[in-house]
Amino acid sequence: MYLEDLKKNGDFLTLTRNNEFHLPASSFTLDNGTLVEVLDTGVIQFTPSGRTSKDVVLSSAIHGNETAPIEICDQLIQSIIKGELALKQRVLFIYGNPKSINIAKRFVEENLNRLFNGEHAKGDIQNPERVRAEKLEQYVTAFFSDVEEGRYRCHYDLHTAIRGSKNEKFAVYPYLHGKPWKKQQLQFLLSCGVNTVLTMRAAATTFSYFSSFVFGADAFTVELGQVKPFGENDMSRFAKTKSTLSALISQESVEYKQFNANDFELFQVHRTINRTQEQFTFPFPESAVNFTGFNEGELLATDGEVEYLAEVDGEAIIFPNANVALGQRALLTVIPMEVSDKFI
């Protein structure tokens, strides 16, 4: 069994990479009383012995080539298992797509982050990502549900972006269906080194939307920089993120700086442009970065015969990707947003 090695080296990442699709469940207890439960490959749950108030999900490798978040979670998991980081809150760590880590690709057959909220069960398609999305939903459901009602829930789904970005780190706030956005969450993100937040205006099939919508968790997709292979991440750029996540899980409560709207750049999604045709192109080069703004009337994308022109001055591009599957999002555009009474 793998437990003896895991207890010694805390290397759940290698264990996960060596078992791309399944790992038998097992558990043990650390000297400090924390229960460690391996639920599956890439899924490990920690329950401290004392009273806890928060249920925290930290996911990475939903896209396998986004390595910096994987390294952050690897470091946190190793420190917990080695007894260097003593937990005060329940935590579920997830490496989403182990095989895609090994092949250093965004996904194997289908983009995992378009399969949540039940999307994995639609149509006749069968593939490993659909199986995994269903299982991950089940693990998150059990994690949030196997405790008494009314506890605090959050889920930070950690990613890196394909392109460079004017604002290096940014977070996607899933659509809240009219519920208010939380200043305290913006303060948490700021403490992580993330001062830019996009608010979505529609339901989605992403992992963060699933936890937000189904469980009322404070959930975000957090983009921590640009995609790089293992070994090429400058981990000093993630020091604030790692220390803020460590504090979240190792302290009974955390005080963040007082809210000041001037600390943030907030955007709202203006529109989503899907690729519907084989012939889909952008007029800008691969080097064009996220948050590049366009003037009204400038071409943003061409989908077959349809030309999408910027509708307002300053309409800025996010996640442009002409290679997505037909029917999927190829581009988001955003416009600036002010803090209002919809923030509590």
Ligand SMILES: O=C(O)CCC(=O)N[C@@H](CCC(=O)O)C(=O)O
């Ligand atoms: O840089 C890119 O093109 C994609 C980076 C990435 O994986 N972003 C997430 C955002 C999810 C969300 O909208 O909350 C994704 O596309 O899945």
Ligand SMILES: [Zn+2]
């Ligand atoms: Zn990603």
